[in-house]
Amino acid sequence: MQWLKNRFAGWLKGWQQAELNDTSSRAPGQLSRCQALLGTFVEVHLKDPEAATDDKTLIAISQAAYQAIERVQTLMSFHDPRSKLSRINASAHIAPLPLPPELTDVLRQALSLSQLSDGHFDITVAPQLIAQGLLPEHRSKAEQQRPVRGSWRDIELTESAGRHWIFFKRPLQLDLGGIAKGYAVDQAMAAAETMATKQLGAGHALQITVNAGGDLRSNHWQGMHVSLRHPADPQQLLGSLMKNCALASSAGYFSEASTQLKTEKPSSIIAPHTRTPLALQQSVSVFADNCMLADALTKIALLHPQADSLIPQLGGQLIRIDQSGQMTQGLSRADSI
């Protein structure tokens, strides 16, 4: 029996140690990187169709993209008690606080969408997410006793002395989870483009794609195919043609996955009017001309009763996939006008 044991020992060892060899057979002029950021895996793909760009230049361009994402994370993380957002949450109800330009961009877009969607998009639902254990609690015990009843209407953005300011008419807890990832992708794309122009000259042909766990933007999206996950079976992929430069998706598949893993977690999408977690039965994907908008519109697509007619008016194009994998394509802006 010894020979049998030896044979299995060798084979099992080989299997356990799965290959760690340098198998990547990459063409020149291309670079793909992946980093754990924003609570997901952020990929940056660069491709020079003429294969003339060297690795060092590609690395510098990808680095610019990741630094932009890290900056957004540092400003807008709810988890980090030292982030700009956390400091705003702690004291913007006491006195107005100055806003960095990035936060001004995101808050303006968020508030404009709250208004246009009749409050179905709302960045003030954090208390519900904290109660569910999906976001951490930074407030003191005494502050937690005070009920947080405000909504997006209690956020005041003002401009004075050449700066933007934020003030809360009531104590609020802002969470930019529904919009900041898309914004980070936009910022990464802009930083990569700027660096590419600096390194390769204006009119460069470098193809850049940034993908933060499904929030995606590409500068060469025409004719590009993307894979969307089946909401009931995340391993199954359904194809679609890119319809704009940015795409974002929202779905309940990982809530399903956690159920399978017996760590049941409620959905992280809260319906603002009822303040209850949404039972997700489908996935939605939205194409738009920037990723911040696409990201935010996925929440409206899941929450607004008239989403199918509203999304195109707001500049998005919607794809819904139901539990059986049935794909429904929504109208584009041109169709709706």
Added chain:
Amino acid sequence: MKRRAFAKTLSLLTAGLILPVARSHAKTYLSIEQARQLLWADTPMQAVALTLTKEQVKSIRSSSGIRVRNPQMKLWKTDNNGWFIVDQIIGKHENIDMAFALDREGKVMGLEILTYRETYGFQVNHPKWRAQFHGRDHSEHLKLDHQIKNISGATLSCRHITDGINRLTQTWDQVLRHL
């Protein structure tokens, strides 16, 4: 010869029975050479052959709380006493090949994902999780919810990266720093 053929058939059959049938797909990013360039630029380095002893494996396990699956290390020592390590992180639903740079004090200077093989879990669609790995060392045992912020959904993969960092910083503390 017959015996050999029989063993082959048997192992193939057994493989079919015990290997999980998973529709997995792999994504390949950097080659080892590119990751080296990215993390260490042109700093000269030499490959170091190292297989951890049983005692070392045990001790790293008990101080990091993470099982050492492969005692055979794939590592390079740089001329300024830093390390470039290529390692595999095995999660419940994914295998991630990663490259790490540790400085002469054993602090994590950077990490790159080389290959991601998943059964599911790639498109972890949740926001905001600070990947605060840089500058961590063996004295700060990383724990989810403490130094490294944890979020639902992304926990599957992110937790295993955190575990991998703990295991490697302990490996540095107990073995590499003495080499």
